Amino acid sequence: MEENKSFDWSTDLKEVPVREWEDRFVWVEESHVSPDGETIASIVNVEEGVFTVCENGETWDNEYDKAWSLRPLPDGKFAACVSSDEEWTLSISGDEWENWFDFIWDLQVNQDGSSLSLAIQKDMEYGMAVNDEPWGQMYGNINEMVLSDTGSVAAVVQVSPMAQADIEVFKQGIFSCAVNGKAIEKNFLNIWDISFDSSGKNVAYGVRLDRTDYTIVVNDIAWDKKFQSVWKPVFLSGEDSVVAPVKEGGKWALYKDGQPFWKTQYNQIWKMVVSEKTGNIAAIASNKFGKWTIAQNDQPWNMTADQMISDLFYSKDGSTLVAVLKDKGFWTLAVNQKKWDLSADKVFTPCISSDGKVVCVVIERQGQYFLAVNNIVIPNGYDFMATPVISPDNTKILQKAVKDGVYQRLIMSTDKIL
Amino acid sequence: MNAFIDFIMGPMVWIAFLIFILGLILKIVLIIKDVNARESYIYSYMTLKHSLRSIFAWLIPFFPQSTRQSPVFYSISYIFHLLLFIVPIFLTSHIVLVNEAFQVSWIALDDGLADILTVMVVLALVFFTIRRVMVPEVKYLTSTKDYILILIVALPFITGFLAYHQFFLYRPMVIAHVISGEIMLILIPFSRFSHMIVAPLTRAYMGSEFGNVRHAKDW
């Protein structure tokens, strides 16, 4: 979040009226706000079968037959999948890619916005395109696309054809992992959950070897051991090591490079996050059927959620671990083992200051959006809110919200809230 | 030989009762331990309310649809199970024995009535046997073991009845009666007769799955 420094932290309030868009266009789709909060944009329908995007009241230069998947980019622009004359491409604030395809989907943007990737289909062949560069090699089908922070992409591709309901061919393995368009050697029955390391050069993924045996593969080399099931592997930061949850003897455990890693056997464990700073590993886990918790370095939190823990985030310095969870019918956050008091119908992605001292999040209660900061809900309700930003020195919070037809970019002082 | 018979007629009676009661307790303990170790997830679904709801529903004669579809069998089975407990517990001769040993007693069945009830139990067992031979879907499931089980229940009633009426061989008949009674008691925890305590558990579980999760009745 270094780029936050360049945001305008001194203007208290900037407003963009958005209700009038409704009069200008036949309909206005859901709003998206740029990271710096300066721009609000929506896909709009201009007339029957004509779409464009409206950014702060100004439409893109071009109009399209279709538009979907609008996404704000780190540099303040917006990207959307657009179509004209039955062909598709990506448009970045009105500038289209040169390549057009028969279909595109799964727009991914890496952290600094330097790479944008899409899954593409042309003449019933499948691949990916990164920054307007389609893969040289296309495949029979594609799933599980991932974009790394360095701009490398990978996906599961079907490398040999399979006739309808041909389970014998399926049994031989027709899927491979393609990195930057090139399918690596081995085929498997299934491949799931591709992970890149920080260099973007190495990949790890879960595979099914035959009907009942699963393992982890790192750069085309399978771990020796076979398991009853596996979940997504991750690379540890600064090491070549790969850690993955595996199922053995009916219980889940974490393995590292094919060897047992954590001691505890869990009923369930998945979604590991690794703090780059501290090297700590945390995962969503369950020790008792139906009760969810977080395990950090094999130590369970002194907290459980009875419905779901959906996400887990470390602060940049690794000091704070935030879980998004649902307990007794409502969503809330837990920060470093402590459940927040708020109970919401929906909890969006939290924003955590680099030092972990401030955690804020947008929540929704009975149709109204609220901002919650360090367990305090600010009582002002809004019609819509986008993910907030915390200033580099923790003193301010940038709130992006829509109320009564006006988008407000509001800078709030953290002191006043807490 | 006499020592053996004395043993059978004396201490063994109480031993059989102990095995019967402790065996059932042990059975329950083992099941609960096993559930805790291997299937503890079922507690997430079991509720006392839905368990009892199902058990009681199934105790009410002709309440469950299933019982209404096989009324003859259920009526007989219902009476059989009731008498299976009532007859021996409220039998004068049994109460006398208990009274001699422990100086406790309770109301007894009139002997003539007990006689009739005993015959009814035996007839019910005859009915079960005929059903096993005659009804195809039951016959299909029946093996020798099932007849043996029926015989094991029948013997104490038959021998008891014969001994009481002293038709012939009074002493051997009493001995046979006691032995068969002991066998039956001892076998209850270790055979399919353990349904006496397992049935409420399986019923409770299914009742909970239906009542608590599926929001439906299971009768």
Add this chain to the structure above:
Amino acid sequence: MPNEIKTKDDSPVVKERKTDEAVEAGLARLTPERIKNTINQVLQKETGPRFKAYVETCMHCGLCAEACLYFLSNDRDPAFSPAGKVKQTIWEMLEKKGEVSIDFLRRAVHIAQTQCNVCKRCSMYCPFGIDIAYLMLLVRRICHKLEITPLYIQDTVNSHSATMNQMWVKEDEWIDTLQWQEEDAREEFENLRIPLDKEGADVMYSVIAPEPKFQAGLLYQAATIMHAAGINWTMPSSPGWDNSNMAMFTGDNEISGRIARTFYETAARLKVKRIVMGECGHAFRSTYDVGNRWIGWAMPPFEVVHALEFYHELLTSGRIKIAQKFKKTVTLHDPCNVSRGRGLHDMAREVTNMLCESFIEMTPNREHNFCCGAGGGVINCGPPYKGERMVNNRVKAEQLKATGAEVLIAPCHNCHSGLEDIVHHYDLNMEVKFLGDIIYETMEKKIYKPGE
């Protein structure tokens, strides 16, 4: 036809006609070692006291027979009774300690996958509440591990594993289909949208893969209903949109769990409040009762609302108004997975009565309904077994015929397809419809405004 195979009383059937190529190819690969190890592994390691109680307390009384549509449709052939099916599979596996023959397995897979709908009706007829469906699913699990699962259903599981949907629908096909239905529906409702990936919508609408594959019109109907009712809804563009789960019907619990995880994590990613699903029974069972458990979610992490319940809500809250009730006489099939499986049968009657002028009950009904004979993955075993599936559900045909209704409402995809086959096979001259079809036909085509 399986009912031509008469069984001698004590000896289980040894002869079994060839089933399908996948079963045969799988059987040909088996070794006695593998059979024994697999059976013993599943029956000893993967079961617990529940299994023990079920096999040790069954009194062989045969009362469950009366419950089963297979038994009743096959002239009370005991081989089709619930406990009879257990005898021919589990009991013998236990008795022989897993050392069973290829012929035995051929019969076992046939019984478990195509002669039981795992509908649990028999659990309501067994005085002990023994869960025969669970025992049949254990047999299926063994067959899955032995790789002798019937061809067509195995293909759907393969598809699930690779694409997270049941019908090999490619990711672009899915999105394209939604956009195409959205465009078509705009002829009727100018501003209609099928909002894709709308984070924070109230409702995630999910369907089964046959909808985009073969019945895209149902997506159209659902979109018009959502739009007219003014629901803040969305559909995912990513895998996780398909709520069906064939893996739970072949005993591939690992894939079944993976499907359920993907489904709920998709809802979590979209930050919706609840999930509404189309008219499908087994999808409901998978997400509400089965897939979630393997993962460790005791109950679904999101409220899952079956279409039936959702329609009830829309109609009683006035979000959807009926212009003119449906005129033809209708009867209603209770899908086991939402009646016996979720107690929605009374709601189904209320919805039917709100929509239709004359409703005729079929009996037995509610929790006591007979399965359509297609459920539990039976129809998914495909054409090789269709003939016997028709014979195996004669009781349903008789039940339907007795109503004399013109239209048969089946608020479940499986039931719908299964019943269409039955109606056709037995020449019943009934039209099979979803509730959604009738709502779409009878509703006022205008957009709900609160307070109107």
